[in-house]
């Protein structure tokens with residue numbers, strides 16, 4: 001079953017995910033070899049260091065180089081992995097960081113303390129019509145993810161969180177509750193492990209795959225090519 005890779009750092013020099021066009025082309029080849037041909041490119045966006053304009057200019061310029069060099073069958077849609085901060089909701093032109101043509105924003109939480117303010121930020125984003133998808137929700141304290149899910153946020157899981165010998169129970173509970181709408185390789189560099197994990201995760205989650213596929217296809221089908 002062909003599932004969208006919803007979280008990938010494959011744009012050359014847009015962040016630390018790929019240092020060159022060659023690395024990016026290798027990443028796409030690895031994806032294709034694993035049966036992944038639809039990828040949402042999500043370079044990191046750090047609001048304290050970057051503006052929306054300079055980020056988009058850099059991302060789009062380097063994407064044009066990759067598009068030129070890409071001879072694989074992989075299609076790419078552009079997005080961003082946006083790090084949350086206080087008052088993110090009031091950042092001008094934030095909507096432009098959504099996956100192109102959609103209202104879906106891939107939002108990253110910090111690994112440090114979970115601030116109460118984040119709930120206010122996420123609520124404001126959702127009230128404003130954004131479809132907030134929490135990047136690699138598997139990495140955080142489940143209680144904190146629950147606080148944001150109760151506001152309407154949805155979940156992206158990294159494939160690597162699903163490949164271990166033991167089933168991570170809370171992740172399966174989220175899948176049962178139909179909160180998980182996307183899987184990601186979160187590929188950085190051209191290591192084979194990322195898409196190997198993607199394939200393994202797909203086979204492990206069984207019946208849940210269909211719901212995730214439907215949801216991520218729905219977002220993909222709304223996305224526009226840049």
Ligand SMILES: [Fe+2]
Pocket residue numbers: 007009081186
């Ligand atoms: Fe990432």
